Amino acid sequence: MSSAPSDEGALDRHSEIMNMLGTIREAIVPAKELSASLIEEHRKDMQEAMRLKVELDSIYEAIERTKREIATLRYAGAQGQEINRVTDELGAIVSGTETATNAILAAAERIDELSGNLAARLSGGDQEFAREISDQVISIFEACNFQDITGQRISKVVNAMKFVEERVHEMIEIWGGLESFKDVETTEAARDGDDALLNGPALMTDKGITSQDAIDALFG
Numbered sequence: 001m002s003s004a005p006s007d008e009g010a011l012d013r014h015s016e017i018m019n020m021l022g023t024i025r026e027a028i029v030p031a032k033e034l035s036a037s038l039i040e041e042h043r044k045d046m047q048e049a050m051r052l053k054v055e056l057d058s059i060y061e062a063i064e065r066t067k068r069e070i071a072t073l074r075y076a077g078a079q080g081q082e083i084n085r086v087t088d089e090l091g092a093i094v095s096g097t098e099t100a101t102n103a104i105l106a107a108a109e110r111i112d113e114l115s116g117n118l119a120a121r122l123s124g125g126d127q128e129f130a131r132e133i134s135d136q137v138i139s140i141f142e143a144c145n146f147q148d149i150t151g152q153r154i155s156k157v158v159n160a161m162k163f164v165e166e167r168v169h170e171m172i173e174i175w176g177g178l179e180s181f182k183d184v185e186t187t188e189a190a191r192d193g194d195d196a197l198l199n200g201p202a203l204m205t206d207k208g209i210t211s212q213d214a215i216d217a218l219f220g
Contacts, residue, residue: 070168087161094151101147112137
């Protein structure tokens with residue numbers, strides 16, 4: 001009869017163990033669900049990180065392309081100052097056309113003066129011929145108005161080019177100055193044929209260039 005209490009104790013321990021196993025099982029299920037949730041969240045974070053990396057790579061490539069284009073503008077072409085050279089060339093066009101127009105107007109004024117004197121000394125058909133010369137001189141005066149209009153238009157282009165030049169310079173400074181661009185590969189197109197031989201006309205600001213006045217003095 002002494003075995004009854006022992007059996008009851010074993011049943012109690014068994015019941016206690018089963019209850020503990022049930023508690024552990026209940027705890028394991030939420031843990032699995034939590035692990036699955038964490039894995040899904042981590043997967044989403046990885047996808048977002050990959051998308052961000054793609055966007056950053058695109059930004060980096062765009063910056064590198066921009067630096068190559070700026071380096072090409074800055075270092076390629078005549079004397080390594082292509083964009084500055086374009087502005088100077090346009091300015092030289094305005095100056096050159098103005099000088100030539102003034103010379104034409106001065107010569108036309110002299111012709112007009114001479115034709116007037118000649119008409120005063122002539123008569124009949126000869127006088128009419130001299131007046132025709134004067135009329136043609138007036139046509140020269142009217143045609144020379146092109147210089148003023150052309151000069152204004154080119155000046156607008158020069159101002160636009162200077163604006164671009166200033167913006168490029170500011171971007172160069174943002175990226176660390178000219179030193180940071182010396183190793184950047186430029187994209188200047190190769191020159192061949194007659195284009196490779198073209199080098200001029202020279203500007204007054206070019207180094208090592210002999211002025212026309214000096215040449216005239218040499219042969220004068």
